[in-house]
Amino acid sequence: MSLMLGCIADDYTGASDLANTLTRQGLRTIQTIGVPDAGLALGTVDAVVVALKTRSISSADAVARSLAALGWLRGKGARHIMFKICSTFDSTDAGNIGPVTEALAAALDAPVVPVTPAFPETGRTVFQGHLFVGSRPLHESPLKDHPLNPMHDSDLVRVLARQSRHGVGLVAHDVVSQGAAAIAARLAALAASGMRSAIVDAISEPDLIALGAAALRLPLSTGASGLGLGLARAARGESAGTAPPVWEAPGGPAAIIAGSCAAATLEQIAAVEPDLPVHRLDIDRLLNDPVYADAALASTEAQLSQGPVLLASSATPDVVAQLKAAHGDDVGARIEAALARLAAGLVERGVRRLIVAGGETSGAVIDRLGVAALEIGPEIAPGVPLLRSIGGAPMLFALKSGNFGGADFFRRALAAMGVAA
Ligand SMILES: Nc1ncnc2c1ncn2[C@@H]1O[C@H](COP(=O)(O)OP(=O)(O)O)[C@@H](O)[C@H]1O
Numbered sequence: 001m002s003l004m005l006g007c008i009a010d011d012y013t014g015a016s017d018l019a020n021t022l023t024r025q026g027l028r029t030i031q032t033i034g035v036p037d038a039g040l041a042l043g044t045v046d047a048v049v050v051a052l053k054t055r056s057i058s059s060a061d062a063v064a065r066s067l068a069a070l071g072w073l074r075g076k077g078a079r080h081i082m083f084k085i086c087s088t089f090d091s092t093d094a095g096n097i098g099p100v101t102e103a104l105a106a107a108l109d110a111p112v113v114p115v116t117p118a119f120p121e122t123g124r125t126v127f128q129g130h131l132f133v134g135s136r137p138l139h140e141s142p143l144k145d146h147p148l149n150p151m152h153d154s155d156l157v158r159v160l161a162r163q164s165r166h167g168v169g170l171v172a173h174d175v176v177s178q179g180a181a182a183i184a185a186r187l188a189a190l191a192a193s194g195m196r197s198a199i200v201d202a203i204s205e206p207d208l209i210a211l212g213a214a215a216l217r218l219p220l221s222t223g224a225s226g227l228g229l230g231l232a233r234a235a236r237g238e239s240a241g242t243a244p245p246v247w248e249a250p251g252g253p254a255a256i257i258a259g260s261c262a263a264a265t266l267e268q269i270a271a272v273e274p275d276l277p278v279h280r281l282d283i284d285r286l287l288n289d290p291v292y293a294d295a296a297l298a299s300t301e302a303q304l305s306q307g308p309v310l311l312a313s314s315a316t317p318d319v320v321a322q323l324k325a326a327h328g329d330d331v332g333a334r335i336e337a338a339l340a341r342l343a344a345g346l347v348e349r350g351v352r353r354l355i356v357a358g359g360e361t362s363g364a365v366i367d368r369l370g371v372a373a374l375e376i377g378p379e380i381a382p383g384v385p386l387l388r389s390i391g392g393a394p395m396l397f398a399l400k401s402g403n404f405g406g407a408d409f410f411r412r413a414l415a416a417m418g419v420a421a
């Protein structure tokens with residue numbers, strides 16, 4: 001097997017977001033959870049997205065796990081490697097976008113790495129190296145309040161340079177607008193001057209297509225799903241590619257687990273509250289009362305037979321700050337583990353259709369359920385596909401980035417799973 005694209009994602013919703021884009025661009029794509037066992041049957045695929053949970057761990061661990069994924073992808077003949085990061089560049093000054101990019105570049109002997117989180121379809125654009133979320137620069141967007149990776153600087157050349165050993169350049173829009181050859185020439189000039197990565201401007205799909213054509217000539221690129229779109233177009237060439245599959249909806253109750261504290265998720269929870277039972281979890285009890293989780297699950301049992309239920313830890317930034325002050329900076333990881341336990345309890349009670357809101361939350365849930373890989377189905381909302389587990393009891397998932405989806409996302413996801421809300 002020889003893969004057109006081998007992708008390494010730093011969180012699970014990011015992985016499914018990219019897999020969705022590649023699938024919509026006609027590439028047969030599979031998402032694996034970590035480096036898959038040798039026995040996993042991948043079938044005939046053009047791209048594999050290896051989902052890792054490395055965005056918020058130590059940079060040494062993130063590098064080691066990403067290099068292991070690289071080794072597996074190279075063993076599958078991947079012709080180009082893409083490191084999938086968040087379209088809002090979620091990271092701290094301690095890493096991990098810079099350290100992982102530089103480690104992968106060294107392993108691949110890449111002369112320079114184009115880097116862009118641009119994803120205009122979801123309002124992420126990069127101009128003069130500055131990242132905009134909608135009309136606001138990153139540091140004025142809701143991402144400034146992220147519980148794990150609050151973003152306080154929209155100048156990505158500066159942000160990436162703070163977490164990189166080598167110099168970081170810029171391919172500005174006046175070059176990008178001239179097309180792939182101009183981008184490639186600028187990247188080569190930056191490499192000759194000692195730069196090893198470069199933020200690349202992109203504000204539209206044509207920019208992404210030009211960048212994809214230039215990037216595919218290099219061993220490695222780093223970015224969000226917009227970059228994936230450009231790479232897929234260049235890799236696919238003129239072939240039409242393949243359409244996403246249509247699945248028979250499996251039976252079984254449905255549930256929603258929300259761990260994201262993003263503004264979009266808070267709005268989505270409020271929007272669906274009139275239609276189904278919403279359990280807003282008491283975090284103090286969730287973390288300290290040994291019987292609270294079982295009591296919460298018991299309270300859902302009768303409800304699950306009537307329709308979907310939603311369990312949420314999600315809170316506004318001021319409440320998140322209070323809980324971090326009360327429980328320590330690791331409160332996020334502890335809540336993830338508690339939500340994953342609740343998800344396992346819901347599956348034990350027959351749930352086979354599960355929507356999870358939050359990247360780190362999705363990682364904890366999918367790991368706890370032991371899912372090995374996911375097929376990519378039709379798109380529910382930009383950046384969020386319907387997913388079906390591969391191996392084990394078949395389950396349908398929707399793993400939603402906290403920031404993605406409109407107010408009606410949960411209703412749309414349930415409908416895509418064959419569930420009326
Ligand atoms: N009430 C809360 N207070 C503090 N942290 C929370 C709360 N609820 C969830 N969290 C944590 O916030 C983080 C959300 O990250 P994630 O799941 O990646 O969402 P997003 O996709 O919005 O980034 C997780 O670590 C989660 O456990």
Ligand SMILES: O=C(O)[C@@H](O)C(=O)COP(=O)(O)O
Pocket residue numbers: 011013014015017018085086087088224225358359360383400401402403
């Ligand atoms: O690129 C994106 O924005 C998403 O694919 C993503 O990575 C979001 O991460 P979470 O907000 O942690 O889900």
